Amino acid sequence: MDYTNQKQPQNYSQMEDLKTLDLEESVSETIMRDLRMIAYKLKYVLIPKEQEDNGKELRNWDLWGPLIFCLALAMTLSFKADSTTSSSKSDVFAIIFVLIWVGAFVVTLNAQLLGGKVSFFQSVCLLGYCVFPINIEAIIIAFVGSYLPFVVKLIPVIICFAWSAYSSVGFMASLVPPHKKKLAVYPVFLFYLFLSWFSLIV
Amino acid sequence: MDFGIQNQTDEQQQANKESSNQNVNEGNKKQTGFCAFLTVEFYTPYFNVTETDVIQRIQGTFLPLKPDFLNLIRGNPDLWGPIWINATLIFMITAIANLRQIDEEKENQSFVISYVPQATALLYIIAFGTPLVLAAVMKFLGVDLSFFQTICLYGYSMSTLLPITILCYFQNELFLWLIIVYGFANSSLFLIINLKEELDKLQIQKKYIIIGIVVTMQLSLYLFYKLVFFSYVTE
Numbered sequence: 001m002d003y004t005n006q007k008q009p010q011n012y013s014q015m016e017d018l019k020t021l022d023l024e025e026s027v028s029e030t031i032m033r034d035l036r037m038i039a040y041k042l043k044y045v046l047i048p049k050e051q052e053d054n055g056k057e058l059r060n061w062d063l064w065g066p067l068i069f070c071l072a073l074a075m076t077l078s079f080k081a082d083s084t085t086s087s088s089k090s091d092v093f094a095i096i097f098v099l100i101w102v103g104a105f106v107v108t109l110n111a112q113l114l115g116g117k118v119s120f121f122q123s124v125c126l127l128g129y130c131v132f133p134i135n136i137e138a139i140i141i142a143f144v145g146s147y148l149p150f151v152v153k154l155i156p157v158i159i160c161f162a163w164s165a166y167s168s169v170g171f172m173a174s175l176v177p178p179h180k181k182k183l184a185v186y187p188v189f190l191f192y193l194f195l196s197w198f199s200l201i202v
Numbered sequence: 203m204d205f206g207i208q209n210q211t212d213e214q215q216q217a218n219k220e221s222s223n224q225n226v227n228e229g230n231k232k233q234t235g236f237c238a239f240l241t242v243e244f245y246t247p248y249f250n251v252t253e254t255d256v257i258q259r260i261q262g263t264f265l266p267l268k269p270d271f272l273n274l275i276r277g278n279p280d281l282w283g284p285i286w287i288n289a290t291l292i293f294m295i296t297a298i299a300n301l302r303q304i305d306e307e308k309e310n311q312s313f314v315i316s317y318v319p320q321a322t323a324l325l326y327i328i329a330f331g332t333p334l335v336l337a338a339v340m341k342f343l344g345v346d347l348s349f350f351q352t353i354c355l356y357g358y359s360m361s362t363l364l365p366i367t368i369l370c371y372f373q374n375e376l377f378l379w380l381i382i383v384y385g386f387a388n389s390s391l392f393l394i395i396n397l398k399e400e401l402d403k404l405q406i407q408k409k410y411i412i413i414g415i416v417v418t419m420q421l422s423l424y425l426f427y428k429l430v431f432f433s434y435v436t437e
């Protein structure tokens with residue numbers, strides 16, 4: 001919506017009129033705006049060259065992106081669950097969902113406890129966005145996995161895991177004092193390793 | 203805060219400033235109050251280690267006959283080790299159990315993933331629940347070991363399970379039982395020898411109560427490990 005050709009509100013009732021314009025825009029516009037924002041953040045997080053301002057964009061955290069990727073991953077992995085695991089689809093979905101959110105929570109808490117001064121949700125947001133490569137590899141393996149031997153399946157898994165880990169490690173390592181860097185980075189590594197393993201196995 | 207105090211000498215004003223600065227600093231260091239244990243700052247002093255410290259402590263658990271560990275951690279118990287050693291173990295249990303199930307000939311491989319919630323519950327209850335109980339019992343019997351030191355001791359004793367889990371990949375039943383027994387002996391010895399210094403100050407019966415609790419919990423952990431996670435062997 002372009003407000004520039006409207007008059008500046010002179011009083012309270014005119015300001016109320018302006019606010020209702022947001023509600024009047026169509027649903028598809030609102031959704032597209034949110035999706036564009038998520039896509040922008042995703043490119044920012046995953047492609048290091050986009051980061052010209054040293055990570056300041058990350059301060060505008062949102063949890064929609066992480067939620068979408070988490071749901072996508074859990075649904076992809078539970079889609080084939082009946083044939084490849086001995087647990088039911090809902091078990092797989094529940095384990096992945098809980099693993100992602102509790103994992104992000106614990107990794108962020110770990111960074112805070114080690115002395116890092118970062119906003120909690122900013123870090124959860126970053127970890128959630130970096131789950132996107134794991135999503136890609138889960139989809140690849142879900143479609144072509146049954147035709148490939150185990151060893152060949154490892155290749156996309158390792159690439160995507162390295163991509164996720166590399167994107168988030170830079171941020172996490174900058175949060176804590178230098179002598180505790182590895183202590184903050186190892187849990188991130190373990191978190192993505194866990195998720196990659198699940199996308200490989202299921 | 204300085205209402206009505208207008209006639210202080212320079213020295214008094216200086217002393218007031220210094221003491222109020224000190225109060226602010228001490229307030230930042232320690233959280234007091236009933237619900238302090240719910241804040242993040244309460245636990246921050248227990249994460250005051252570097253990676254070399256952690257590696258040194260883990261190495262200390264593999265040589266149980268040298269009771270250096272308690273001296274290592276006495277001034278600086280940490281919580282990073284217990285939490286993340288157990289998290290690593292949960293991942294390794296799932297990974298190794300799945301690797302054991304790989305069978306190139308079967309068309310639709312079926313992997314078990316239900317070990318994740320089971321392992322989480324088992325490991326964290328034993329790694330944090332047992333020290334809770336043990337510390338309470340020890341305080342009751344008069345041993346001077348702080349709660350966090352007990353958690354640290356127990357958490358690091360779990361690191362014996364790290365190589366054992368990797369070795370459980372092999373399919374030989376006898377070998378598995380051998381390494382499980384070795385692990386049980388190693389971690390129990392580690393715990394008892396490190397507690398020995400404190401326990402010697404007690405009477406014989408009280409000592410055996412504590413040793414009994416420790417050994418029973420380790421036994422149940424290792425038996426559970428073997429029977430639930432790694433009993434499945436392909437022919």
